[in-house]
Amino acid sequence: MREKITMKVVADALGVSASTVSRALKGDTRIGIETRTRIIEGAERLGYRPNPMLSVLMSARRRRDGSGEVGTVALVTDYHGTKGWREKDVCNWEYEGICRRADELGYRVEEFPMSDFGGDCEGLAGALKARGIRGVLLGFTRDRKVLSGFSISDFSVAGLSTYFREVPVDRANFHGFYNVRMAMEHLSKTGKRRIGLMVPEINNRISGYLWTGAALDWQRQIPEDDRCDPFIPDKWDDINEFAKWMKEQSPDALIVYKLPAKSWLSKIGLRVPGDVSISYLFRDREEMARWPGVDGNLQEVGAAAFDLVVEGLNTNRLGVPEHPKEVLIKGFWRDPE
Structure with missing residues (x-):
């Protein structure tokens, strides 16, 4: 193509x-x-x-602000200041997509960490209004509900993944169901029969529970003897529960996010790939370079989230949408580089 x-x-x-x-x-x-x-x-x-449609939208934007200058979209974060999320490849991939799309559309992105406002939502809103910023992208945060008091009625707001999930806005996320289903189909074609998903509970929640949804739907469609329940621990260091799960389920292939599968398998006397194969839902460049797995296409997730903000600005659609939508971006399989 x-x-x-x-x-x-x-x-x-x-x-x-x-x-x-x-x-x-x-x-x-x-x-x-x-x-x-x-x-x-x-x-x-x-x-x-x-793109003729894009040209029309950009012309309309320039007419509204009268200046033709580059506009600013606020990236609101709450991740230990401006540095915490930048240490994670998954966040950087999404950020790359956000900045790329902003550049393509003639905008700039400026981070507004909640720590700069002491967690005060009114202070954040006041700063945005004082700067004339109407576009807001809710980005990287820890699992805290810090924006419950943020009034978005004067802003075009969209959410990245499930960050600040208590705010009911349009969102863009990775297609967790498609990604896991694709991985299981790929592994099945290579001869694997009992394919086990192992991801932390908190990250499964970020996927909108689509990871486990895909795994369970897969089990429903295969012979009963080949079924393998997913391993979704609340704790990331519970090797005893992992060993128990391996004994009960006997998977011959693992699809992993974040959990130290290779180390755990070694400690319970199993070899990779001799006894069990491993593939990843990639979370960093090191995994991507060394292992097969699913690239979540996170740059495109970031770009899609930015598109939602611009869509609201171009149509003057501010505040809470009557029917919030979620755009899901499909990933793809990749072998080691």
Whole structure:
């Protein structure tokens, strides 16, 4: 399939930002004539064609704010300041997608950590209004209900995954059901019969319980002798419960998120891949480089969440939606790099 030529593709090929490409193609005189010419000729050579619907939406946005300047969308977080979530690959993948889409659409993203406001929702809302920021993306947080008092009536708000899940807004998330189902089908085709899912309870909840939903639905459709109940522990260090589960269920393949499956298997005398194979629902680059598994396509999850914010801004749809929707992004199988 031929690659779709987007502004991002043109920007990467020419070594500039997507916003620079956008401005150059509009004839913005703030871009030097030599750079403008290079970008226009490069876009034509690559076969770039503008998206007419996107052009209409961007023109409407510029008419509303009157300035044509880049707007700001607030990324609200509550993860130990600005650094905690940046240490996790899963968060960085989503953030990369958010920033890429913002650049493509002519916006910028600015983080607003709740720690800067002492957890005060009114302070956050006041700061956003003072800056004229109407777009808000609810992002990385620990499992705390800190935004229960945040009034969103004046903002276009969308949620990333299940962060700040108590706020009833449109959301984008990974397609947990599809991803686990795809992994089980893939492993089954390689000859695995008893496929076990092992993920922490808290992360299963973040998936909207779609991980276990897919695993249980899979068991329903296979012979009874091949069925293997999922292992969903509340604690991440309970090797005794794991050993008991392995003895009872006897899986020949594991689909793992976060839990130290390889170490536990070694401690109970089982070899990988001799006795049990392991594949992952990837959470970091190291796993992705060394093991097979499911890439959750988290960059696209971040981009889709940002699209929901912009959709609200372009249609002036503010506050709590009457019928909140959830966009689910499908992942894909990948073997070690």
